[in-house]
Amino acid sequence: MALDFINKFFKWGYGPNNGPSSWGKFFPIAESGCRQSPIDVIDSETQEDSNLQPVDTSYGPGEEYKLENTGASWQLHLWPKDTRLIGGPLRGTFHGFQMHAHWGSEPGFGSEHTLNGHAFDAEIHIVHYNSKYPNPGEAIDKPDGLAVLGILVKTGREHPHFNVIAKSLKNVHDSGSTHILEENFDPSLLLPQNRNYYTYPGSLTTPPLFESVTWILFCTPIELSPAQIQEMRKLTTGCAHEKCLVNNFRPPTQLKGRTIRKFKQ
Template sequence: MTQESWGYSKENGPDRWHESYPSARGNNQSPIAILSKDVHRDPILLPWFTGYDPGASKTIKNTGKTCRIAFDDTYDRAVLRGGPLEAIYRLRQLRIHWGSTDDKGSEHVVDLTRYAGEIHLVHWNSKYSNYNDALRKRDGVAVVALFMKVGKNPKPEMKRILEELDAIKTKGKEVPFLNFDPSILFPQKRSYFTYYGSFTTPPCEECVDWILLKEPIVVSSDQMMTFRSLSSNTAEQPFCPLVDNWRPLQPLNNRMVRTQYE
């Protein structure tokens, strides 16, 4: 299975990733199911902060597997710090996961609830020389995850992303996406769960401190339909809806999920 050939279907989906990517069978894989009653309240956990320069956003792309926004990470221009982290982490990309229907799509599950979608803001530890170097380190990556919940008053800030989807309908399409500050997507409350895990896509490297925001952001059914209007095929191939790009739950294996003392 090459970088291009993994996916979410029966033939190349999550159950088979480990054949080409042994890490996918590791002990610290993501996503996981979180039960509030089992979460450790940790008095030393701090609030987290971002400082995102809107000028860092570069492009938005349909990769055939997700909608991805890329950011300039050549210096500390858009950063994350605090929370469970001991360093400054640079924002590299934003990726979105969603389902074929509104009752699924998120990768993590909280108190048995699976949301309509999940947004991942991927950051890497700026004490390492580059992103690829960080992927090999225990504290290499931090991902802030936002849940998308279908409801009555959708967050207007999502429009900025949704407006561009027409331009990237098919796999491989990429257009400039400038002057975007992803912190406009954050919910009002900043409380979070945190645990140590992995990327949810191959090679599934175990190098991620997860910061999962407890409060979901509200989206509309129509907005979720817009994501489903993307194709996982190229313009030359028949339309194939890009949906259900989420990995099933992985075993917790004695890991501790923590939250702030509130």
């Protein structure tokens, strides 16, 4: 079924009538796919792999990034030519083109991936495309097209660098609104100090759910303050009654025989 036809008659989201449990009606891969994401990572069942490399990132000066409320999350648009992701489980160079987040309405849930059945309060994704393809649009449905850095978030201390985004979210309160950041922003400063990670072949966690993502999920969460997370919860979806944008996460999917590898320094 053509995506433009689907988008015309089905606006996916996270509500009772258009949320993850209904996505399979229009995106059959949600149920029939063999490498869907997110997943629950059971640490005792992962395989430590000495062939994996550390993750190496560079995001350039980070000037004049555009922040957007997509109605499903906030999204920060990166300058791909200034960015580079290499190492880890990846072959070749990947370029970052956007980052966004998923979060709950209150502490205790909100992340998409879970660790040993434990959910975190939010999860940040930095999305990259394989440089063998000319642009993200060409890469998005290819098996090796995308690589996503997943950063788990728990409530705790204020994160100084995330404040660049947190204090700008008031400027994109409504769905469809955009804002140019007034300060430079470096996504690598959000990565945890401990760079151990899990990696597995997966998919986009939102429609069209293409199975094109190499996931690199850091083992150690970062902390954001209650106030910083609350700024995300204040965003609205653009749907009826301007509902707050919360609980915008897909629950874990079945592993279906995949191997989760672990990098440990």
